[in-house]
Amino acid sequence: MAGAYETAFRRSLDEREAFWADAAAALHWYKTPMQILETDSTPAGRWFADGVTNTCFNALDRHVEAGRGEQAAMIYDSPVTNTIRSFTYRELRDTVAVFAGVLRSQGIGKGDRVIIYMPMIPETAVAMLACARIGAVHSVVFGGFASNELAVRIDDSGCKAVVAASCGIEPGRVVAYKPLLDGAIELAGHKPDVCIVFQRPECEATMIKGRDIDWREAMAGAEPVDCTPVSALDPLYILYTSGTTGQPKGVVRDNGGHMVALHWTMKNVYGVEPGEVFWAASDVGWVVGHSYIVYAPLLAGNTAILFEGKPVGTPDAGVYWRIIEQHKVAALFTAPTAFRAIRRDDPDANLLKGRDLSHFRTLFLAGERSDPDTLKWAEDVLSRPVIDHWWQTETGWPMCANCVGIELLPVKHGSPTRPVPGWDLRVVDDNNNEVPAGTIGALVVGTPLPPGAFPTLWNAHERYLDTYFTEFPGYYKTADAGYIDEDGYAYIMARTDDIINVAGHRLSTGAMEEVLAAHVDVAECAVIGVADQLKGQIPVGFLVLKAGVNRPHPEIESEVVALVRQRIGPVAAFKTAVVVERLPKTRSGKILRGTMQKVADRETWKMPATIDDPEIMAEIEAALKQAGYAGGAAAP
Ligand code: COA
Numbered sequence: 349m350a351g352a353y354e355t356a357f358r359r360s361l362d363e364r365e366a367f368w369a370d371a372a373a374a375l376h377w378y379k380t381p382m383q384i385l386e387t388d389s390t391p392a393g394r395w396f397a398d399g400v401t402n403t404c405f406n407a408l409d410r411h412v413e414a415g416r417g418e419q420a421a422m423i424y425d426s427p428v429t430n431t432i433r434s435f436t437y438r439e440l441r442d443t444v445a446v447f448a449g450v451l452r453s454q455g456i457g458k459g460d461r462v463i464i465y466m467p468m469i470p471e472t473a474v475a476m477l478a479c480a481r482i483g484a485v486h487s488v489v490f491g492g493f494a495s496n497e498l499a500v501r502i503d504d505s506g507c508k509a510v511v512a513a514s515c516g517i518e519p520g521r522v523v524a525y526k527p528l529l530d531g532a533i534e535l536a537g538h539k540p541d542v543c544i545v546f547q548r549p550e551c552e553a554t555m556i557k558g559r560d561i562d563w564r565e566a567m568a569g570a571e572p573v574d575c576t577p578v579s580a581l582d583p584l585y586i587l588y589t590s591g592t593t594g595q596p597k598g599v600v601r602d603n604g605g606h607m608v609a610l611h612w613t614m615k616n617v618y619g620v621e622p623g624e625v626f627w628a629a630s631d632v633g634w635v636v637g638h639s640y641i642v643y644a645p646l647l648a649g650n651t652a653i654l655f656e657g658k659p660v661g662t663p664d665a666g667v668y669w670r671i672i673e674q675h676k677v678a679a680l681f682t683a684p685t686a687f688r689a690i691r692r693d694d695p696d697a698n699l700l701k702g703r704d705l706s707h708f709r710t711l712f713l714a715g716e717r718s719d720p721d722t723l724k725w726a727e728d729v730l731s732r733p734v735i736d737h738w739w740q741t742e743t744g745w746p747m748c749a750n751c752v753g754i755e756l757l758p759v760k761h762g763s764p765t766r767p768v769p770g771w772d773l774r775v776v777d778d779n780n781n782e783v784p785a786g787t788i789g790a791l792v793v794g795t796p797l798p799p800g801a802f803p804t805l806w807n808a809h810e811r812y813l814d815t816y817f818t819e820f821p822g823y824y825k826t827a828d829a830g831y832i833d834e835d836g837y838a839y840i841m842a843r844t845d846d847i848i849n850v851a852g853h854r855l856s857t858g859a860m861e862e863v864l865a866a867h868v869d870v871a872e873c874a875v876i877g878v879a880d881q882l883k884g885q886i887p888v889g890f891l892v893l894k895a896g897v898n899r900p901h902p903e904i905e906s907e908v909v910a911l912v913r914q915r916i917g918p919v920a921a922f923k924t925a926v927v928v929e930r931l932p933k934t935r936s937g938k939i940l941r942g943t944m945q946k947v948a949d950r951e952t953w954k955m956p957a958t959i960d961d962p963e964i965m966a967e968i969e970a971a972l973k974q975a976g977y978a979g980g981a982a983a984p
């Protein structure tokens with residue numbers, strides 16, 4: 349007899365519409381959708397086309413009306429400012445309603461874009477939900493990005509307003525956001541009408557008269573506003589993510605499908621009930637933060653934790669255990685890199701001893717490959733299931749997971765388990781033919797995709813179709829390679845494009861190469877991601893200088909490091925560049941980045957048959973050794 353997981357999974361594909369119509373019935377609709385799925389306008393499909401709803405109403409007002417008003421909706425825990433503040437559903441709804449009034453008083457309404465450039469403070473969630481309340485489309489930009497990245501997003505979104513905080517707080521330094529914002533607006537071709545600035549005492553921003561307004565003053569003079577009914581298909585947000593060039597991709601999320609899917613996952617994937625405490629230790633600037641710090645836990649009536657700190661150093665590697673105990677967290681979601689950092693600082697988990705984790709049931713890891721060593725350590729110290737799960741900004745919620753709320757399947761280290769209901773995961777070869785179990789190929793998902801997946805890229809529908817739906821007709825291309833074993837467990841091996849994962853942050857080596865190439869002395873360059881014990885991967889750049897440049901190499905190397913920090917931001921963690929005489933290429937001129945990476949990672953590598961000059965690899969190996977990344981031996 350099929351188990352609960354198998355039954356749910358089969359039904360999600362065989363009776364797609366009934367499955368998601370049932371899930372949609374748990375939420376509030378001004379007009380209940382009758383048309384569940386249409387597949388004419390996009391291969392991903394569009395869900396609940398004739399439904400009318402409001403995501404903010406479902407995340408806040410619905411719970412207040414149902415008697416959950418006095419329950420904590422969000423707990424802000426900030427060791428970097430020594431602050432803990434709790435907001436009930438009623439308080440959060442009321443604050444959001446007033447900030448929605450502020451936005452409206454600035455002429456912002458349905459469909460207008462609002463950039464949110466803020467750190468991990470409650471006002472960020474308030475700004476997001478206020479946009480949702482009036483049907484405006486938010487686009488949160490991660491605080492670790494520099495002016496140039498922010499400018500690209502201002503231009504692409506054509507935002508009417510920017511909501512910003514005066515600063516973010518990183519361990520040991522205050523990051524002033526306002527000068528970065530001013531710089532971005534200067535750089536951008538499109539100018540927002542207004543900037544609403546939340547002043548933090550750690551660093552007060554200088555305001556520009558006529559453009560900037562103060563958050564608190566605006567709130568004091570604003571009237572609360574009600575939710576605006578929107579179509580299920582109306583965009584809720586745009587989240588820019590790395591593409592293969594410096595031009596990021598604006599992943600669009602709609603209102604209806606998104607709220608239905610996220611609400612469904614809280615019970616079924618994460619196994620938490622309304623009223624329980626859920627903590628995603630990520631950042632609102634990433635998709636994990638959108639989905640599992642803000643929207644999903646609130647849609648499901650949980651208490652969400654908003655954590656402003658790091659897994660180590662704020663103040664120590666025991667902060668996760670302190671928060672789990674103090675706020676009675678039922679499930680934690682974080683990136684493996686966080687656990688590698690905790691383990692590095694406290695290998696015997698001494699800081700866990702004596703903590704009461706009796707409410708804590710499950711740890712979820714995602715964002716990068718979970719190395720079995722770290723996963724095993726987490727299992728040992730926690731004595732609870734540790735669930736690796738796999739997803740992407742594009743999908744908005746997990747494609748593969750051990751769905752503990754449906755049925756806990758046996759854990760296999762190195763695998764995020766099986767496809768979550770809704771995701772028809774396959775492995776295909778270059779000719780789009782499915783490969784046998786155990787064979788590595790491209791991980792693709794049969795279309796239509798379930799609700800919540802991205803229906804388009806902002807202002808770039810052709811790019812959406814070309815990037816994701818053309819190479820493997822009938823499928824969504826995840827750009828991850830991997831395999832599925834005989835038991836149906838997926839294994840995610842590597843990206844098939846130039847995306848690397850640095851401390852759980854998705855970055856494009858192509859975008860970094862664009863920055864290096866812009867340096868006046870650089871003729872050619874390549875950036876690869878090399879294995880790093882803490883961050884999973886870190887970028888390393890190779891530079892070939894223009895003929896006649898005879899400045900000292902260390903000078904140029906540190907200039908390009910500074911340039912990446914200035915153009916992309918500190919989050920790129922780009923700290924190493926080396927000058928080489930030439931780059932290894934195929935005879936047709938393609939740089940052999942994959943081989944360079946294998947050398948750097950001490951993996952066995954084979955001299956590519958197509959290489960134009962085999963001697964070069966020895967030079968690359970020597971350069972890597974000089975930079976501290978000794979090469980492995982070439983296979984015979
Ligand atoms: N605003 C401004 N700067 C930021 C920032 C922000 N929101 N977030 C990070 N940065 C900066 C950091 O200060 C650091 O700058 P530095 O080069 O001056 O030191 C740089 O960007 C890299 O930051 P980070 O990747 O956080 O590395 P770290 O060395 O400071 O910390 C970890 C390492 C593992 C502790 C950290 O990466 C971490 O907590 N990861 C958790 C994973 C996570 O949240 N993933 C999100 C997806 S689930």
Ligand code: AMP
Nearest residue numbers: 714715716717737738739740741840854
């Ligand atoms: P992002 O869009 O930032 O969420 O990054 C998505 C990418 O991160 C995926 O395409 C994978 O390459 C990687 N990733 C996310 N979760 C996992 C996981 N559990 N195992 C392996 N890789 C992962």
